[in-house]
Amino acid sequence: MADIYALPEPINGEIFGHKLEDLEEALKLLTEADMKKLDELEKFAMFFKNARVNFGFTQLDVGHALGPRYGAEFSQTTISRFEACNLSFKNMCKLQPILEQWICETEKALLNGTSVGAIVELGTSRKSITDDEDSPMKR
DNA sequence: ATGCATGAGCG
DNA sequence: GCTCATGCATA
Numbered sequence: 829m830a831d832i833y834a835l836p837e838p839i840n841g842e843i844f845g846h847k848l849e850d851l852e853e854a855l856k857l858l859t860e861a862d863m864k865k866l867d868e869l870e871k872f873a874m875f876f877k878n879a880r881v882n883f884g885f886t887q888l889d890v891g892h893a894l895g896p897r898y899g900a901e902f903s904q905t906t907i908s909r910f911e912a913c914n915l916s917f918k919n920m921c922k923l924q925p926i927l928e929q930w931i932c933e934t935e936k937a938l939l940n941g942t943s944v945g946a947i948v949e950l951g952t953s954r955k956s957i958t959d960d961e962d963s964p965m966k967r
Numbered sequence: 968a969t970g971c972a973t974g975a976g977c978g
Numbered sequence: 979g980c981t982c983a984t985g986c987a988t989a
Binding site: 902903904905906909915916918919922 | 982983984985986
């Protein structure tokens, strides 16, 4: 399941930045900040997926859309793993703000009347300027 | 959605 | 070298 929930990470000895060997100790040493962040990430991942789906974007759409605007392009794989929390704690932390920003800006754009198709095109390349596109909804 | 491969970063 | 972040290929 989710990496960040499967606490006893590799035996190389570090869990959330804390050195230790067994799960018991790991749970004790988790800081409030760690758990808060963990919870935040969990919530956000669900929120993100929900928003993405409701907006009508594919995991691939989002990954590509991130490129031009946030200087970081990702594949469908990464988006999928993020939504499922199948990433390392730090990786999740890194991606969260980026995706959060994307959600905000996308929501604005949609409210301003920009079509989903137009937004997607910005991520790919300049195709046609005709709006009113439909975005593939596959799961 | 996920196993496997790879390149980057680090010690 | 090893770990980690990410992408590719896949049914």
